[in-house]
Amino acid sequence: MKCLSIQQPWASLIAHGIKDVENRTSKMLVPPQRVLIHVGSKMRSPELLNELPLCYEIPVQFAEEIGAFDRNAPLAKSAIIGYVDVVDIVDDSKSAWAQYAQEGEKPLYHYVLANARLFKTPIADVKGRLGVWDIPEITEDNLPETVDIPVVERKDDTLIIPCGDALWNEVCGWEDSGSSEFEFFLTLTNDNIDILAPVDYDGNPINPKNVIFKSRDGKIIETEFVSSYVEEMKYSDNGEIIEYVDEAGNEYVAMETCIVVKRK
Template structure:
């Protein structure tokens, strides 16, 4: 993809998520990501962190969603768009079976899995990807237009 098609400025961030949650997002089953603080809407590189949440592998909701998937770690594995960020009112039903009480819920849409993971280091909170990393991701998504 050539630069003229990209928006100017700070248009994309990285979000690091432990496996198996990342795999569940890539399947399209998990459309809510839980965070301790609010995030702004926009595009994010979906980064599978180095750690695997082993107890989560035994949750039926997770197990059904990620069946037979590789749990890649330490790489950008997809791209998604945050369309909303909210907290459910105390005592109200949760917005999704994936939502945690008291957390900020990031609504994920337009999730696209990369054909090949791109090794990268992430960090806690929203992080700014390098231009080289963005280029490597977008080479695998030739029809993507933010």
């Protein structure tokens, strides 16, 4: 299989399905093509995940809320950690992860990524190379077992929400409290808004009837949907609305959805 070396922490963000564009100065393959994700022995600053620009922080924050990523987990080095499909190579991606060259620099190509899979056990002690390279001993037929990354789902009238530790502890605390209703917040992204806060053609919300919470170890708590609303996120210290700009100059307002449920 073809293999692409990517620095950490970007490689892990790709393997977890969070980063959907890889930026390169040349077209090194013909899409669509599946590539292995290799990480070298060096990485960017370990603190980088705690200092992300808001356009990157928003999707990472949501992934942590649902237990799909842990920025404090150790990052693999000198290993193949998963694979991803390069479905297209463009120069005008609208993804927040797309970067653009400054005047006088080489143009950047956006490798559009999909169907990322993280290996349960990385293939260790693999030296990287520049560009795209071949590992003939690894094929589609002998790929290692992969991790099921949690995703928010809608099945008919039921909203299924996987929980990171913090959210699961909140749900369990409500269960033990005896309170009839539970209110919680989730960060909205371009990828999840049609699941968490869908609307019809007239702009009316399409609400579920039930909400199921799932823990990391497969436990579930079933609830009945009561209400929801969407609002701007604000800084806790001054109450100002959180706004940010991506590399292309697109302006955003950080949004979150509040969902209220009750016991069944």
